[in-house]
Amino acid sequence: MGSVTVLCAVRxxxxxxxVLALGGPGSGATVTRRCGDVAELLAAAAAGAGAVALVSGDxxxxxxxxxxxxxxxxVRVVALGDDVAPAxxxxxxxxxxxxxxxDEALLLAAVRDAAPGAAAPDRLVLGQGGQDVDEALAGQDGIGLEDVVADDTTPRRGRVVAVWxxxxxxxxxxxxxxxxxxxxxLSRGRRRHGRARREAAATATEHALVVDADTYGASVAARLGLLDDAPGLAAAARAAAHGSLDLPTLARHSPVVGGRLRVLTGITRAARWPELPASAVEVVLERARELADWTVVDCGPLLEADELLMYDTHAPQRNGATLAAxxxxxxxxxxxAxxxxxxxxxxxxxxxxREVPVxxxxxRVVVANRVRASAVGSRPEAAVRDALARYAGVEDVHLVPDDAAGLDAALLAGRTLAxxxxxxxxxxxxxxxxxxxxATVAAAVPAEA
Ligand SMILES: Nc1ncnc2c1ncn2[C@@H]1O[C@H](COP(=O)(O)OP(=O)(O)OP(=O)(O)O)[C@@H](O)[C@H]1O
Ligand SMILES: [Mg+2]
Known part of the structure; x- marks a missing residue:
């Protein structure tokens, strides 16, 4: 293998x-650019000037x-840490x-190992290097440990559900x-008997987190009557972008709104959508799997990515949060509807x-909401099932009836319908x-394993 070309942005x-170490005989590396800042580094990378970027962590x-x-x-990225920029x-x-x-030897080894073509470097998978869940949450104000920590001490690996x-x-x-x-x-609902009750008990300690990622009309906060208009998701995304989104930080931004339900509220003004870039929302959702057994994301209605933006620059995308979810x-x-x-x-x-760019x-689970005779004629269930089977090939649509009075009352009270x-x-x-x-998730598990 020839010598590894290095873009150096060390402060x-x-x-x-x-630079001396990399330039030394037998280093196996050559510095092709010395970059003063991130902009210069990105330009050099885009120009194909090097295979590995060596950067100061700060x-x-x-x-x-x-x-x-x-x-x-x-370009593979090797970061040089210190006390200010911990690993x-x-x-x-x-x-x-x-x-x-x-450390000269460690540095040279890291650069050589990172080079494309070398054996894959040991990339730490996000969420596995963090603290233990209990440890991370201990001492957090206002958050009962029993409220967020799983019964055992292994970190949670919760599921993500996108609602689009x-x-x-x-x-x-x-x-x-x-x-x-x-x-x-959360539902105090129907009395369950026998098997249903045992199953409910088995899942009774599950925690859920609802994330408002609708960049067109965020509404979860208003729907629940939360007056504090600090957008939790934007704050969490900011921390994620800086690599500082640990479990306590995520928990702090997602208050408990009743029972075992947490909320990460959305952006208060649609114009703030650039605060939710896909690259950061992705990290928030990954971290959310440790905080909640179920993370349910309220997505925006549009799916397209701006192709000009996709290929020419890396400007944030309006629908990035939805696509990430x-x-x-x-x-x-x-x-x-x-x-x-x-x-x-x-x-x-x-x-x-089917055509989204990610x-x-x-x-997929398809839901038809507000099923009612007044909109589709008599036998509304059959009408909706038939239409979806015929035009979309969906045979197992899940039907939700209409209850305007119930939902209005819930909205007025700022509570869930449950x-x-x-x-x-x-x-x-x-x-x-x-x-x-x-059941869908349970059925998918054996295939994954
Ligand atoms: N099954 C239902 N029965 C009666 N009313 C419903 C039902 N589902 C939703 N609604 C009402 O319909 C309205 C729109 O619902 P919702 O806000 O959930 O839609 P959305 O798709 O999130 O809309 P947006 O595009 O504004 O984000 C709300 O007033 C809600 O209370
Ligand atoms: Mg909505």
């Missing part, structure tokens, strides 16, 4: 040592987005390798919230979903949806 006194502007762009340009934070940025403090649906307010937010409530066992999801719930316009949009939406591996009207047929339908989501 301060160490720079001279590093380089201003070195965040997850920047590391992602370097890697997207085919855990650097790994969280997504770098390929970290040299914890300057086309424009026209088909009920994405309602579905996300009620599904999360049902998965978190779809990509992360174990299950994708697709919601449509059960009226003639809504069904048509749902059929097209299912087609759009891989979506999660199993709490407000446990006897509503809509609550029952979302509980059944939760069972279906559980």
């Amino acid at each position: 301060g006194a160490a720079e001279t040592d590093v 380089l201003p502007g070195l965040d997850r987005e920047a590391v992602g762009r370097l890697r997207a340009a085919g 855990a934070r650097l790994h969280a940025l997504g770098v390929d390798a970290v040299v914890e403090r300057y 649906g086309p424009v026209g307010a088909p009920g994405r937010t309602t579905t996300a919230l009620e599904l999360a409530a049902a998965l978190g066992g 779809l990509q992360a999801a174990d299950v994708v719930v697709v919601v449509g 059960a009226d003639p316009v809504g069904i048509q949009r749902l059929v097209r939406g299912l087609e759009d979903l 891989p979506v591996a999660g199993e 709490e407000e009207a446990p006897g509503s047929p809509v609550t029952a339908a979302f509980e059944a949806l939760a069972e279906r989501v559980r």
